[in-house]
Amino acid sequence: MNEFVVTSLLIVALFVLLGSGVWIGLTLAGVAWIGMELFSSRPAGDAMALTIWGSASSWTLTALPLFVWMGEILFRTKLSESMFKGLAPWVNALPGRLLHTNILGSTIFAAVSGSSAATCATIGKMTIPELTRRGYPAEKIVGSLGGASTLGLLIPPSIIMIVYGVAAEVSIAKLFVAGVIPGILLAALFSGSLIVWALLNPGKVPSADAGMGFAEKVRESRHLIPVVLLIGSVIGAIYSGIATATEAAAIGVVGSLILSASQGSLNWQSFRDALLGATRLYCMIALILAGAAFLTLSMGYIGLPRHLAEWVGGLGLSPGMLLIALAVFYIVLGCFLDGISMIVLTMGVILPTVTAAGIDLIWFGIFIVIVVEMAQITPPVGFNLFVLQGMTRREITWIAVACLPYFFIMVLAVLLLYWFPGLVTWMPSKM
Template sequence: MSGVGLATLVLVLSLLVLLGSGVWIALSLLVAALIVFAYFAPLDPGSIIAATMWDASWSWALTALPLFVWMGEILMRSGLSSSLFRGLSPWVAGLPGGLMHVNVIGCGVMAAVSGSSAVTCATVGRMSIPELTARKYDRRMMIGSLAGAGTFGLLIPPSIIMIVYGVVAQQSVARLFIAGILPGLMLILLFSGYIALWSRLNPDKRGDLPERTTMAQKLAASKELLPVVGLIVAIIGSIYGGFATPTEAASIGILGALILALINGTLSGAMFTESLLSATRISCMISFIIACAACLSVAVGFADIPRVAAAWVQGMELSPTALIFVLTLFFLVLGCFLEGISILVLSSSVVLPMIQAAGIDPIWFGIYAVIVIECAQITPPVGFNLIVLKSMTGRGIGEIAWATFPFLCVLLFAIVLIVIFPQIVTVLPDLMLN
């Protein structure tokens, strides 16, 4: 076995042992980096790791991350879910599947202001689960649609994981945000389409028919959506209009979220402190993972693993489509054991040179990776959305995962669509930023 092959084997085994033994993900990455440095890179790792962690921690693009996390924490506690349900219900009541569409469209709307999958799922689920249960909607479809649609928080901008990818892959965060718009809308249509089809095929499971509403009643109910729509316009419009960077837009979002909480009567000193502390914990965790993953990237670079891996891929003469297929399987396996950001930063040091060697657009690949990682959010045993719904419903992870499986298939179908039609991802960034 060559030196690089041995280094790769030791790296994989080290990570498996460390992660399997319950060591923090960030520390697992750092220890694996030290092992690679100690045995396969002829350098003293001390100063290199210190400099790498510093460089990975002060990136300007990364400053948007804790701000968007805090905004999501405020919104989750602001009572916004009630307004979303009341505002959307009259518009979707007449569709096949009825109020089940509130899960999908509500998650799409919430994703546009939260940037987080778990926050999106929890916020919409707090209101929709009791309401849909009271109306005797099918429990499996209710849970599955909520878990699946909750993943929109990763794709529809502003997205925390897109910020992380932009930093790791050195790509424009604003460009990634724009690239996520059409795929996000496509997923909303696909999810709602599946619910409508399921409703037609299972008329006995559709639940109580909602009351018909007039156009005047629908417009009156839409007033409930004005605050969140205004917040979306303020955040996304400021970025796309060129008035603010993602970091500045996040600051606008925090101000807007605080105003919404004040209007809803949920803003208090305890709520403010709780949201700030929670955002601090989450942001520190993510930043620590990114910094340690950067150390691992440098270590495997000195061990020559990325170059050999890229050359290996080129030697196999895989087409870009075949490479994407292999990477999809790879990400899905990782998704059974790791959460999304960890998957992204752990694989970046090896995967990014591969896609560069294959000539794949890094912006397109970022959106593809986010959709695959969405699948990881709903695959057991570590799917975050499954865990969120387990705490909210009391159901087992296995039952929730089985209910979510059709929506996992819809996500995989979306990957097929953007592979066949890459313009779904690239057309808006090319039009708006070129």
């Protein structure tokens, strides 16, 4: 049976299982079992057991539940309120004024969260009611928050970077460091778009709050000190080589517990909720990773990655055309799957093609993360859209339209990284 027929049958099986409501991790394992049992000579049973055990016992993955737990602890603190107090005086003079707190707040929280949904929910709890009360346009409040909160995937520590690093077998520490400059660039582009909009629509921006002197602004900035120290301890430990990504994650958990205790929000109930929340989320991710590992092994025995790589190689696509094709592919896939599922489902097939095209895997990891960010604000399965819908009670289509300008800003960011790859590769090369 030729590869096209086999691929078609497995894709049909995948969507039938997903459409019937089977969990994604079990779906991936089921499709892998079907493929190996029917189209290869290797017995599926022992291969599945060995592969799932190997993926579940990976030491590299230890960083993942720790960073998830850190984000859950901080989600229950007064961090967003403190950041708003510390940032508002500084952005009040910028065109767009307090809308920039969505961008800067999301950028800061992204550096201690690792999840775009958590970033969106945490920052939104504070900024949506506050900005609405002050009279800022609803579509700009929601759009800027939806776009900026995707930075939770790009600015380290990032859950999805850990997943990609394990799948692609590249250094997670280098991936983390590689995301810093693109994350700052994307945040600057988001803020720049707000400045342009405010200059073109001055009548839609509420009047500035009462001015503060420089000394008073500095005094208000004390609210930012705890989170800046936490970010510095995590990222600094990785960049300086003092700690691995896993050890830095442990530092982050301890720091977030100290921060939570200092703010008076750490008690038995919040500790228990954070631990259970992190456990539930990681178990879901671990099941997806285990199923994807088995699917990758199954595809290898069937020979699909090799044949796909040969087919794509035969098309004679330049690296640029290949990246455009992959970007479109992932954006379409993101209409139906979450980011982690997209990566673990496709890496076994895509990586041989990318490697053959001579594309740096660290750079490609950042490229994939930004494309997955686009999917976070793309209906019908844009996670950030669901979070915003829960907070605003607006229609999902209205929210998607509000976020649309930020989708195109991310497209611009991808183009800038393609034209200037050193924005991604410079910092990892110094490690």
